[in-house]
Amino acid sequence: MKKIINNPDTIVDEMIHGIVKASPDKLQILEDSTVVARKNFTEDKVCLLRRGGSGHGQDHAGDRGEGMLDCAVCGEVFTSPTPDQVLKAIEASNTGSGVFMVVKNYTGDVMNFEMAKDMAEMNDIKVDYIVVNDDVAVEDSLYTAGRRGVAGTVFFHKILGAMAEENKTLEEIKEKAEHLKKNVRSMGMATKPCVNPTSGEPSFELEDDEMEIGIGIHGEPGIRREALKPANEIAKELIDTVLEEYEEKQGNFALMVNGMGQTPEMELFIVNNYLQDYLKDKINITKTYVGNYMTSIDMAGFSVTLLRMDDTDKKYLEAKAETLKVVR
Amino acid sequence: MKKIINNPDTIVDEMIHGIVKASPDKLQILEDSTVVARKNFTEDKVCLLRRGGSGHGQDHAGDRGEGMLDCAVCGEVFTSPTPDQVLKAIEASNTGSGVFMVVKNYTGDVMNFEMAKDMAEMNDIKVDYIVVNDDVAVEDSLYTAGRRGVAGTVFFHKILGAMAEENKTLEEIKEKAEHLKKNVRSMGMATKPCVNPTSGEPSFELEDDEMEIGIGIHGEPGIRREALKPANEIAKELIDTVLEEYEEKQGNFALMVNGMGQTPEMELFIVNNYLQDYLKDKINITKTYVGNYMTSIDMAGFSVTLLRMDDTDKKYLEAKAETLKVVR
Numbered sequence: 001m002k003k004i005i006n007n008p009d010t011i012v013d014e015m016i017h018g019i020v021k022a023s024p025d026k027l028q029i030l031e032d033s034t035v036v037a038r039k040n041f042t043e044d045k046v047c048l049l050r051r052g053g054s055g056h057g058q059d060h061a062g063d064r065g066e067g068m069l070d071c072a073v074c075g076e077v078f079t080s081p082t083p084d085q086v087l088k089a090i091e092a093s094n095t096g097s098g099v100f101m102v103v104k105n106y107t108g109d110v111m112n113f114e115m116a117k118d119m120a121e122m123n124d125i126k127v128d129y130i131v132v133n134d135d136v137a138v139e140d141s142l143y144t145a146g147r148r149g150v151a152g153t154v155f156f157h158k159i160l161g162a163m164a165e166e167n168k169t170l171e172e173i174k175e176k177a178e179h180l181k182k183n184v185r186s187m188g189m190a191t192k193p194c195v196n197p198t199s200g201e202p203s204f205e206l207e208d209d210e211m212e213i214g215i216g217i218h219g220e221p222g223i224r225r226e227a228l229k230p231a232n233e234i235a236k237e238l239i240d241t242v243l244e245e246y247e248e249k250q251g252n253f254a255l256m257v258n259g260m261g262q263t264p265e266m267e268l269f270i271v272n273n274y275l276q277d278y279l280k281d282k283i284n285i286t287k288t289y290v291g292n293y294m295t296s297i298d299m300a301g302f303s304v305t306l307l308r309m310d311d312t313d314k315k316y317l318e319a320k321a322e323t324l325k326v327v328r
Numbered sequence: 329m330k331k332i333i334n335n336p337d338t339i340v341d342e343m344i345h346g347i348v349k350a351s352p353d354k355l356q357i358l359e360d361s362t363v364v365a366r367k368n369f370t371e372d373k374v375c376l377l378r379r380g381g382s383g384h385g386q387d388h389a390g391d392r393g394e395g396m397l398d399c400a401v402c403g404e405v406f407t408s409p410t411p412d413q414v415l416k417a418i419e420a421s422n423t424g425s426g427v428f429m430v431v432k433n434y435t436g437d438v439m440n441f442e443m444a445k446d447m448a449e450m451n452d453i454k455v456d457y458i459v460v461n462d463d464v465a466v467e468d469s470l471y472t473a474g475r476r477g478v479a480g481t482v483f484f485h486k487i488l489g490a491m492a493e494e495n496k497t498l499e500e501i502k503e504k505a506e507h508l509k510k511n512v513r514s515m516g517m518a519t520k521p522c523v524n525p526t527s528g529e530p531s532f533e534l535e536d537d538e539m540e541i542g543i544g545i546h547g548e549p550g551i552r553r554e555a556l557k558p559a560n561e562i563a564k565e566l567i568d569t570v571l572e573e574y575e576e577k578q579g580n581f582a583l584m585v586n587g588m589g590q591t592p593e594m595e596l597f598i599v600n601n602y603l604q605d606y607l608k609d610k611i612n613i614t615k616t617y618v619g620n621y622m623t624s625i626d627m628a629g630f631s632v633t634l635l636r637m638d639d640t641d642k643k644y645l646e647a648k649a650e651t652l653k654v655v656r
Contacts, residue, residue: 002519002520002536002537002556002628003519003595004519004559004562004591004595004598004599004629004630005558005559005595005598006558006559006560006598006602007558011594011598014597014598014601014602015594015597015598015601016597017601018596018597018598018599018600018601018602018604018618019597019600019618021600021601021604021605021616022597022600022604022616022617022618023616054594055592055594191330191331191332192330197594208330209330228330230333230334230335231332231333231334232334234332261590261592262589262590262591262592262626262628263332263590263626264383264589264590264623264625264626265623266339266343266382266383266525266625267331267332267333268346269342269343269344269346269347269350270332270333270334270339270342270343270346271332271346272346272347272349272350273342273343273345273346273349274334274342274346276346276349276350277349288349288350288351289350290346290347290350292620295592295593297592297594298590298591298592298628300330300332300590300626301332302332
């Protein structure tokens with residue numbers, strides 16, 4: 001394992017402190033926790049939580065801030081945080097209007113979340129949630145019953161975050177989340193596995209000329225291993241599989257070409273170049289995102305995500321958001 | 329070579345089309361060129377150009393937009409664009425107030441730029457430029473006489489871009505650029521070399537337990553190869569070398585922890601966690617940037633950059649900018 005770390009046992013702790021120290025005026029770590037939260041919660045605003053294992057890059061670091069997430073409960077790498085950590089985040093971030101959680105479908109996450117929700121409700125805190133399951137590659141997989149939650153989750157953070165900023169109610173946010181869930185679909189592939197720093201081992205093995213189709217974001221192997229093909233052929237297979245999921249192809253779509261961690265942006269733009277032409281007479285793409293949004297540590301590969309948008313989805317997607325990524 | 333591409337010969341062409349197709353309302357490719365430019369140039373505003381070889385990720389893709397670059401002249405991977413391409417960009421982007429170019433010190437770039445500048449001036453276009461040389465690792469290197477220009481360049485894009493947006497003159501922008509040049513310093517390291525898709529070969533070879541200190545962003549080897557150390561020790565060596573360059577340590581500093589392409593954000597935040605503590609009693613850091621800002625295709629490693637800021641630098645660094653990275 002070749003990583004720029006100090007100690008595999010303290011990775012998440014050092015990471016979250018590094019995140020907060022990059023924005024000390026905006027972020028804090030809740031006491032005795034691995035919860036990274038906005039420093040000032042806005043009164044009367046529904047709080048938006050993200051929870052799940054660490055290792056997904058911007059999912060923890062970049063999505064927080066005004067108009068995005070209020071709180072991120074960070075588990076160990078690819079490991080669900082415990083219910084007491086989630087409860088701590090819920091209690092700290094509740095300002096009276098309730099807490100909404102975005103959970104990627106991953107069995108450990110869903111189970112621990114349910115427990116934290118029950119505990120919070122005993123303390124009279126309103127909690128609701130959505131389980132994102134946008135990955136069309138497999139129905140069940142290594143760690144998940146049903147479809148996995150992957151890069152499409154970023155659209156939930158952005159759209160629901162913008163709604164919370166507008167003081168929408170917990171019920172309105174839940175309704176939008178259910179709507180998004182029906183309209184977001186993703187599929188990914190890898191040319192190199194990720195190496196979990198805790199184990200030091202690659203999540204699966206690939207030969208120098210092989211790729212894996214249909215991978216998850218926790219090192220889960222995919223549905224098929226085959227010889228690496230040209231970018232356009234891979235992109236076509238992924239988007240065809242995603243497109244098949246939409247009965248209704250009218251309206252506006254957002255496309256995300258997401259890097260899995262170590263994929264150069266150059267390659268992501270090559271994929272986008274193809275997809276925009278290929279999709280031109282199939283669907284109407286009005287928003288495009290290309291970058292490393294939902295990563296799997298240092299996996300190489302990419303995923304494609306579509307979101308079929310209504311007018312309010314588009315409005316919230318375009319709303320102002322303050323994240324940590326931009327030079328400003 | 330394991331890359332998600334179609335053809336090594338068309339990488340840059342496909343990449344720039346992929347960039348423009350992600351923001352078709354904002355960007356265009358100038359006819360018969362590899363110049364990616366804003367769609368609408370603002371009258372009476374100095375235009376800001378970036379030029380140089382491709383392979384640096386966000387340097388091409390993310391830094392364009394309102395308050396950042398107006399134009400990027402993209403050469404082949406790690407190869408300077410020809411003078412006629414640069415001239416095309418200058419002619420297209422000049423709205424009468426002149427054109428300012430940010431050039432990373434790299435011998436081919438500087439030479440071709442000088443030629444384009446001379447040609448533009450024969451057509452009565454005001455052109456000025458700065459050669460960024462923030463890399464303190466080496467005085468001369470494989471492709472460059474003098475110090476190389478690396479990640480500190482991003483601060484030039486942001487600060488000068490914000491000034492241009494405020495209709496500052498070419499002379500004022502040049503003056504600020506000279507000021508920045510004296511106050512920006514960087515140094516980097518790699519755990520894995522990049523693989524240039526044109527040659528298909530890694531830029532240098534490292535054993536599984538080795539790292540290279542003092543690398544450039546075009547695959548140039550560094551100053552020393554040695555056993556990989558813990559993140560904190562590496563970070564200390566790099567920042568100590570950078571810090572030594574500042575006679576004056578009063579005032580406010582910006583810190584950038586920049587990933588070289590395939591480094592997970594997790595590792596960059598671990599480095600930031602250390603640096604913020606280590607620097608606390610040495611300098612006053614008031615802005616921090618952590619991410620893959622100036623990459624070298626798929627190299628693994630990171631660089632640290634310091635900018636000693638005056639109040640206007642800080643103001644422009646914090647000014648609104650519209651880039652392609654954020655979900656909005």
